[in-house]
Amino acid sequence: MKLTNNWRGWLLWLISGLWIVQIIWLAWYYAPDIKEMAWRVASRRTGPAIRQEDPFYRWALTLAVVIPPRDTYIFLDNYEAGKEIEARYHLTPRKHVLLPPAAPPSFLFHALRQEKASYLVIREGDKAWSSSDAVAESAAFLLLPVPGQGLVFKVDFERLSGLFYD
Amino acid sequence: MIETALALLRFLLGLGGVCLLGYACFALLVPNPRDFRPLESLCLSFGSGAVLLTLWMLLLSWWGLPLGLILSLAPPLAVAFLALAVKRVVGKVPAGSEKPTPMPPPSPPTPFRTWDWVFIGLLAALLLFAYFRAVIYPMWAWDTIATWGCKAKLFYQSRGMDLTCIEAHNYYPNLVPLLLSYLYFCLGEVNDHLAQGLFPLWGALLLGMLYSFLRRMGLNRTQGLGVTAFFALNGTVFISHLFIAYADLPLAYFALAAVGLLYLWLMDAAPRGALALAAAFFAGLAWCKYEGPPLAGTILLAAFLTLVWLRPPDWKTRVLKLGIPVLGLAAGFLPWRLFAAFRHLEMGADHVRNLYPHQLLESVSYLLRALIDPFFFGFLWPAAALALVFSGRGLWRSPRLFPALFLGGNLLAVLVAYAVAPTSAAEFDMYVRATIDRLLLHITPVAALLVGEGVKGFKVEQQIETT
Numbered sequence: 001m002k003l004t005n006n007w008r009g010w011l012l013w014l015i016s017g018l019w020i021v022q023i024i025w026l027a028w029y030y031a032p033d034i035k036e037m038a039w040r041v042a043s044r045r046t047g048p049a050i051r052q053e054d055p056f057y058r059w060a061l062t063l064a065v066v067i068p069p070r071d072t073y074i075f076l077d078n079y080e081a082g083k084e085i086e087a088r089y090h091l092t093p094r095k096h097v098l099l100p101p102a103a104p105p106s107f108l109f110h111a112l113r114q115e116k117a118s119y120l121v122i123r124e125g126d127k128a129w130s131s132s133d134a135v136a137e138s139a140a141f142l143l144l145p146v147p148g149q150g151l152v153f154k155v156d157f158e159r160l161s162g163l164f165y166d
Numbered sequence: 167m168i169e170t171a172l173a174l175l176r177f178l179l180g181l182g183g184v185c186l187l188g189y190a191c192f193a194l195l196v197p198n199p200r201d202f203r204p205l206e207s208l209c210l211s212f213g214s215g216a217v218l219l220t221l222w223m224l225l226l227s228w229w230g231l232p233l234g235l236i237l238s239l240a241p242p243l244a245v246a247f248l249a250l251a252v253k254r255v256v257g258k259v260p261a262g263s264e265k266p267t268p269m270p271p272p273s274p275p276t277p278f279r280t281w282d283w284v285f286i287g288l289l290a291a292l293l294l295f296a297y298f299r300a301v302i303y304p305m306w307a308w309d310t311i312a313t314w315g316c317k318a319k320l321f322y323q324s325r326g327m328d329l330t331c332i333e334a335h336n337y338y339p340n341l342v343p344l345l346l347s348y349l350y351f352c353l354g355e356v357n358d359h360l361a362q363g364l365f366p367l368w369g370a371l372l373l374g375m376l377y378s379f380l381r382r383m384g385l386n387r388t389q390g391l392g393v394t395a396f397f398a399l400n401g402t403v404f405i406s407h408l409f410i411a412y413a414d415l416p417l418a419y420f421a422l423a424a425v426g427l428l429y430l431w432l433m434d435a436a437p438r439g440a441l442a443l444a445a446a447f448f449a450g451l452a453w454c455k456y457e458g459p460p461l462a463g464t465i466l467l468a469a470f471l472t473l474v475w476l477r478p479p480d481w482k483t484r485v486l487k488l489g490i491p492v493l494g495l496a497a498g499f500l501p502w503r504l505f506a507a508f509r510h511l512e513m514g515a516d517h518v519r520n521l522y523p524h525q526l527l528e529s530v531s532y533l534l535r536a537l538i539d540p541f542f543f544g545f546l547w548p549a550a551a552l553a554l555v556f557s558g559r560g561l562w563r564s565p566r567l568f569p570a571l572f573l574g575g576n577l578l579a580v581l582v583a584y585a586v587a588p589t590s591a592a593e594f595d596m597y598v599r600a601t602i603d604r605l606l607l608h609i610t611p612v613a614a615l616l617v618g619e620g621v622k623g624f625k626v627e628q629q630i631e632t633t
Contacts, residue, residue, distance in 0.1 A: 034295065037298055089315065
């Protein structure tokens with residue numbers, strides 16, 4: 001056998017050995033998933049039951065009852081939190097517009113008027129958001145008694161002048 | 167329990183409808199479907215069926231007709247089988263421009279060896295895990311919730327492609343969302359955890375296709391199964407994409423089919439009609455994801471350069487024949503672009519802004535790390551690199567140049583994509599981390615073809631030396 005071929009043979013065995021180690025590592029890496037899956041199947045907590053464990057999903061369900069399917073809502077949250085996309089998914093087909101919590105009142109009111117949004121949803125409404133005082137003082141907003149992970153306002157967008165620099 | 171079984175039955179019947187439609191398309195495109203093994207036919211049929219079905223659903227939406235199970239499936243199925251019946255009655259073989267490939271004489275069935283069972287067992291265990299991991303949990307991954315699954319739910323609920331309530335990414339191609347919404351029509355509800363079962367099945371078809379291509383390249387059963395298992399069970403990227411319901415796995419499937427069929431055609435090892443069939447997968451590339459058309463462009467460019475470099479006797483005719491996949495690419499690209507233009511949907515241009523040289527340099531290190539870090543693709547890319555190195559000068563004298571050019575071109579394209587990405591310095595690291603594994607997944611099955619070539623070359627050399 002030639003030296004080069006011998007060399008290749010060794011490399012083939014080396015890669016095969018590393019692959020076996022990799023398979024063992026994969027089994028270890030996914031073992032917690034398998035354990036949880038087995039537990040879920042045994043306790044019949046699969047599919048929709050998993051969503052029910054999430055308080056945000058339960059809040060989204062109550063929002064779906066409050067907001068009619070053809071209406072538009074503005075969702076005030078940071079995109080990076082990843083909750084906004086969940087809300088959009090659960091509240092489809094309602095039109096969803098995202099604004100950051102730092103949005104000033106002028107821009108928020110403009111967006112509400114422009115999008116004809118009937119609802120304003122603020123995730124974690126107990127934390128600071130720039131327009132909280134303006135919204136509290138405006139007669140166009142009505143805080144709805146929806147328990148959950150944030151605040152929900154019914155908006156009479158026609159009462160907002162909606163000028164960007166007002 | 168009975169409800170779950172019935173839902174599963176409806177899901178499987180829905181997938182069966184896609185396969186049936188795809189098989190009709192497959193049988194129309196190739197002169198003799200028996201040139202293909204049953205596994206190969208199944209793997210190729212599903213992709214063709216998914217492309218046809220979803221393009222038809224796009225047309226329905228364009229015409230303002232409400233989407234539904236009957237209207238989505240019955241007309242294309244009826245037309246396809248009518249065309250197939252006409253083809254059979256007339257007995258006219260499409261002008262097969264490719265040389266007829268004689269089928270190898272039927273050999274006596276070889277018994278399965280221990281290693282065959284080991285590899286089959288590993289693959290079966292992986293697919294079983296991925297299937298349960300997909301269907302036990304509802305849709306949860308970022309892009310699924312934000313784009314693919316959200317659109318599917320919306321299309322099902324609105325009985326059409328109403329994109330007015332989605333502002334982000336509404337210009338993305340819609341093969342995956344429409345296929346998911348078709349499954350919702352089959353199930354009669356938005357059952358997103360059961361519909362996620364589509365993805366491990368799609369992954370199984372990708373593996374079946376990879377194995378079939380490896381066999382056609384000359385690997386025996388054990389080698390083919392070994393390389394397929396080596397691809398599937400190396401790193402976490404492919405495995406996680408089996409259950410997170412992203413469009414990247416289907417894109418990798420279409421890319422493998424397009425490259426594999428073209429590679430076999432360049433090697434004169436393709437069954438008749440391979441180019442026409444490849445056209446369907448080029449359509450799938452364009453209709454599946456935003457990255458599809460550039461990916462298809464690199465495949466065509468690599469094939470063109472290979473032909474020009476190798477200059478086989480009929481190279482000019484062959485270059486002209488590359489027009490067939492180009493037609494397929496147009497068939498997958500134009501309908502959605504026209505639809506979007508007529509509906510005044512704004513087309514995003516995420517990556518075309520400016521060139522940032524420092525990002526290009528940074529992305530080189532990210533790319534190299536992703537290629538060699540076992541967490542992503544295990545040892546597959548180093549093995550593919552070794553296979554290329556051991557090709558030696560033969561690389562420049564054989565069609566093996568084609569997958570090498572395709573992979574090299576795409577790695578370069580990834581770097582360029584990052585160099586023009588309009589991200590801030592603070593976001594760049596996060597942006598690359600969130601995307602590099604997916605971009606590599608699109609081309610990794612082709613790297614597995616190169617590993618297969620390496621294994622074949624090694625065995626051939628050993629046989630020569632022992633004789």
